[in-house]
Amino acid sequence: MTIHLWQAFLIGVVYYLGQMGTPWVSLAGTHTIMRPLVNGALVGLILGDPVKGTIFGAAIQLPFLAWIGAGGAVPMDTALAGTLGTALGMASNVSPSVAITLAVPISLIGTMIWVLHMTVDITFVHMADTAAEKGDLKRIDLLHVWPPQITMFVFSVVPAMLAAYYGAGPVKTVIGGLSGTPLHVLTVIGGLLPALGIAMNLQAMTGKGTLMFFLLGFMLAVYSKLPILAIAVFAVIIAYIYTTLYLKKGSENA
Amino acid sequence: MSDKEEIEKEVLPSENNPDAKKISKKEVVKAFWRWTFFSHANYNYERLQATGVVFALSPILKHLYGNDQDAMKEALKRHMQFFNTEPHFGGAILGMTIAMEEEKSNGAPITNDTINGLKTGLMGPLAGIGDTLWQGTLIPILLSFTIGFASKGNILMGPVLFAVLHLGIIWSIGYFSWMQGYSLGKEGIAKVLQGSLLPTVMTFAQCMGPIVIGALSATFVKVSSPLKIQLGKSVLKVQSGILDKLVLGLLPLGITLLAYYLLKRKFKPTTVVLILVLIGVIGGAFYII
Numbered sequence: 001m002t003i004h005l006w007q008a009f010l011i012g013v014v015y016y017l018g019q020m021g022t023p024w025v026s027l028a029g030t031h032t033i034m035r036p037l038v039n040g041a042l043v044g045l046i047l048g049d050p051v052k053g054t055i056f057g058a059a060i061q062l063p064f065l066a067w068i069g070a071g072g073a074v075p076m077d078t079a080l081a082g083t084l085g086t087a088l089g090m091a092s093n094v095s096p097s098v099a100i101t102l103a104v105p106i107s108l109i110g111t112m113i114w115v116l117h118m119t120v121d122i123t124f125v126h127m128a129d130t131a132a133e134k135g136d137l138k139r140i141d142l143l144h145v146w147p148p149q150i151t152m153f154v155f156s157v158v159p160a161m162l163a164a165y166y167g168a169g170p171v172k173t174v175i176g177g178l179s180g181t182p183l184h185v186l187t188v189i190g191g192l193l194p195a196l197g198i199a200m201n202l203q204a205m206t207g208k209g210t211l212m213f214f215l216l217g218f219m220l221a222v223y224s225k226l227p228i229l230a231i232a233v234f235a236v237i238i239a240y241i242y243t244t245l246y247l248k249k250g251s252e253n254a
Numbered sequence: 255m256s257d258k259e260e261i262e263k264e265v266l267p268s269e270n271n272p273d274a275k276k277i278s279k280k281e282v283v284k285a286f287w288r289w290t291f292f293s294h295a296n297y298n299y300e301r302l303q304a305t306g307v308v309f310a311l312s313p314i315l316k317h318l319y320g321n322d323q324d325a326m327k328e329a330l331k332r333h334m335q336f337f338n339t340e341p342h343f344g345g346a347i348l349g350m351t352i353a354m355e356e357e358k359s360n361g362a363p364i365t366n367d368t369i370n371g372l373k374t375g376l377m378g379p380l381a382g383i384g385d386t387l388w389q390g391t392l393i394p395i396l397l398s399f400t401i402g403f404a405s406k407g408n409i410l411m412g413p414v415l416f417a418v419l420h421l422g423i424i425w426s427i428g429y430f431s432w433m434q435g436y437s438l439g440k441e442g443i444a445k446v447l448q449g450s451l452l453p454t455v456m457t458f459a460q461c462m463g464p465i466v467i468g469a470l471s472a473t474f475v476k477v478s479s480p481l482k483i484q485l486g487k488s489v490l491k492v493q494s495g496i497l498d499k500l501v502l503g504l505l506p507l508g509i510t511l512l513a514y515y516l517l518k519r520k521f522k523p524t525t526v527v528l529i530l531v532l533i534g535v536i537g538g539a540f541y542i543i
Binding site: 022030067097207208 | 334476
């Protein structure tokens with residue numbers, strides 16, 4: 001599969017819309033599009049196979065399950081990982097696990113784009129300060145939206161477009177040259193990396209007994225072979241009982 | 255009771271003044287949508303959401319201080335201060351800010367410090383609660399539901415369902431929080447924080463979250479051993495013959511717990527990636543895994 005220039009441009013636009021805080025789709029909207037689950041499907045749509053894009057996106061999503069952008073820090077660029085990972089994975093016709101291995105380093109490179117834009121935006125705050133001195137509300141409204149968003153558009157679309165357009169060839173050659181052990185290693189790594197996302201998510205949960213509940217869910221899934229949705233229903237019931245008992249005990253002690 | 259009413263009347267001059275400036279519900283809602291969409295449009299390392307606050311409150315400030323240039327300058331400087339919170343749960347802070355600005359413009363004794371103290375005092379706790387519940391709990395749980403369908407190529411139950419549920423839930427929370435903040439004013443947030451609703455929701459999330467994550471780990475972390483041991487004429491497969499008989503899923507569980515342990519020991523996520531890659535390279539090259 002070849003990626004045409006217009007397709008590469010649109011992939012760049014999807015990446016821009018998935019940059020945290022881009023106003024056109026709201027903050028929660030960017031938090032939707034930045035997930036590889038969603039942007040993988042959009043890239044698939046652009047490349048003419050949304051089903052395949054969805055499958056790739058779902059795979060690439062796993063290492064970024066617990067991605068949290070808080071306090072202005074972004075540990076990994078999941079939007080770039082999902083868009084480029086899906087595009088390059090589909091173009092070079094590899095398995096989704098190999099695409100995971102591709103996507104993780106991409107996500108680390110992408111954080112540089114974030115740092116750049118968070119730094120450049122400081123200029124516009126200082127310009128807004130000057131406008132505030134004059135009581136010019138209208139100017140602050142303009143400064144808040146247009147200069148940072150035009151900068152962000154250029155910073156996002158250009159590198160993503162170039163990588164999607166020129167990257168597919170080299171990636172295809174490299175992966176085509178791999179077979180046997182190197183490909184096995186890439187697939188193994190793709191199977192291991194989801195553990196990071198899960199571990200980060202566990203770490204973010206600060207309640208009592210996190211590890212016990214985690215083990216419960218894991219063992220339930222392994223031995224019952226039930227789908228996650230069914231286990232989630234059990235989880236709701238268990239959480240209901242636990243919460244009721246836990247809070248009752250708390251109020252008795254108090 | 256009558257004392258309290260008197261105090262409230264004193265603090266809220268708009269109540270007994272027919273000429274007082276009154277913010278309409280429509281304006282409050284408009285400010286909410288401006289915030290929901292534009293809070294992070296000029297996010298930056300120096301003051302984070304500062305210009306986002308001014309942009310969101312813009313119609314309110316124009317209504318209240320449009321005819322008073324000095325008051326406008328003061329208001330703009332007041333809100334150009336550092337501000338950073340989780341915008342949906344933390345929207346309550348700006349709802350309250352609107353209520354305070356409304357009273358201030360009508361002559362209530364509210365100073366710059368009161369408004370800024372409220373904003374900076376509440377932004378941290380609400381960011382902590384908001385990010386835990388939103389990015390740490392809601393999103394992973396929604397993803398867990400939908401990833402299973404998506405990995406089989408189901409677009410509707412995968413990405414589409416995720417987007418609809420995510421936006422529906424988080425916008426509702428944001429709207430509720432913003433409007434509550436405005437209508438309850440300064441006491442509002444304290445009421446919610448002290449009430450029983452919050453610990454209930456947090457405890458529930460802290461129990462349900464890890465169970466679902468555990469199931470997810472079992473399904474999606476893929477490690478198995480292709481090792482075979484020659485025992486005379488028969489071949490013992492390490493995976494099916496030994497590991498699976500001990501505990502099913504021992505290797506994926508071990509890898510996940512290793513990553514968790516490393517993070518707990520303050521390893522950076524990037525370092526953990528490197529360690530996992532290293533395990534993959536060594537284990538894969540020798541066909542141990």
